[in-house]
Amino acid sequence: MTALSDVSSHAMASARWRISEAVFWVMALACAFLFPSRYLIMTDIVRLALFALSLDLILGYAGIVSLGHAAFFGVGAYSAGLLALHGIINEPVVALVAAGLVAAVVGFLTSFLVIRGVDLTRLMVTLGIALLLEALAERFSAITGGTDGLQGIEMQPILGLFAFDMFGKTGFFYSLIVLFVLFLLARRIVHSPFGLSLRAIRNNPLRAAAIGMPVNRRLIAVYTLAAFYAGIAGALFTQTTALASLDVFAFERSADLMLVLVIGGTGYLYGGLIGAVVFKMLQELFQNLTPQYWLFWIGLVLVVIVLVGRARLHRWVLFVPNLIIRQFAGRKAVVAVPESDAS
């Protein structure tokens, strides 16, 4: 019994809110008032953070390597665009949830394909699904607008109160609130017994099955959930930029997303959020240096990260924050150090 109570108390302790987390969110909110001229890029970061959070759920917590996560982003983006374009659901928040649910349905249906097979098959199947959806969107240009994308989307005010303005202020606060709400949900989920069982499955599926976990059902559930999150991120993209084009499905989007998550670290929820901030700053920097060839630097960052070793890199990156927090709080480091991921 002691072992059991030990596990549960440990899980409870790690689920407790920390000061550094509150600081993180206060800082995120403070940015809105500190940089009023940069709403558009900050909205971009928030959206990317949500998308990365979604990938973290399946990659960091369930250990599924996906090369085609943009599929759900794209489904969400097109659903939100079509809902707004044809005036089916005018209220953005309801449309957002609806788009997320559409993506979740697609995620649920494709999860049966993904949970079969080993890493390599999963890579191929996820990549194939994203390419398939891209090809479908191009083919049915009567609905999706083909290569031109959806045009003429007009968003109604949020809850009928807050209209989207051209500076992106409403869009930013809207995205940030959505991110925060979904983050709370994800936090609750990963610290629940369900979340713990996912980690067990990631570390050793065979053993997890042996102690009675329904491995496949858990994977299907988390894959569907991640698809829902990605769909919301895609819908946010359409709602805040008022466009949806074929590149929402692009392979580069999925690849960039992996980089975001890897910069931030997999297996802890803040990884995607921190990664999104760092990634966008890197992107800005590289685009200013060499506008046309920033892809080269992104590639270089990926290669260096892998060769140096992700775990080692994160120890270096988190060294200074940990030091500061230790000074402040006068106790052991409180910034979470990501778990090394399996597979």
Added chain:
Amino acid sequence: MASVLTNLFDGVAYGMLLFVLACGLAVTLGLMNFVNLAHGAFAMAGGYVCAVLVNNSGWPFFAALPLAFVASAAIGILLERLLYRHLYAGSHLDQVLFSIGLVFMSVAGVDFIMGSSRVFMKLPAALEGQIDLFGVGIGRYRLMIVVICGLLTVALQLILAKTRFGSRLRAAVDDPRAAIGLGINVPQVFAFTFAFGCGLAGLGGALSAEILGLDPYFPLKFMIYFLIVVTVGGSSSITGPFLASLLLGIADVAGKYYFPKVGPFVIYTVMIVILIWRPNGLFGRTAAR
């Protein structure tokens, strides 16, 4: 009827080209279990080397082809020794990230050096036009591709099955530890195989400039095709990927010709279905590795 045969021939040529491009990947990915998404980058390197030699330095096309092979193989062995070998034991996620990084670097690098527009190769006059064979129009260039790739396939099969190096490679793949115990220098065998695969990709890249089109985004555009060949074909022998690339080539050409409206998603659907049905590929071994 004649046009059907012409299309069939085009499909066969296309498939054989895909096989030469992808068979190096069949070894790295299928046999060495290394997810190398950057395989197309080596093909692109070969293609560009050949194009520069032919267009700018005035080399004859047939003299430039072997050099495309050598250049890609050299780049391959360099990268293998410097970077790849550190990741053989790494997780698949690391391998994916690393090779995507390489692809991005190669795309931007080639864009920087050569410009982003498509490269055309000056071909010798003997390769242009069609010849008439029993009433079936056959492109000379495609005929050459079929001949070259056919010879290469036979040679590869012989090397793998009959030579001492082939048996070393098979031993190293089946059980690296036992192979080391028997005195086989496994890292060397892998490095050599990797370089040879890259060289073949380079040759394929040089040959494909005319058919697939050569531009800096080549590695990204055709990545999925190479992966399909390997995953669908399985990795137990060289015949699996060969048949898979023939199927893919014929299906792609026929699909584009007869059902241009359907678009490429038929191929993706078929791939997904095959992978669900047989996760180790159509011609793969049944035991999961």
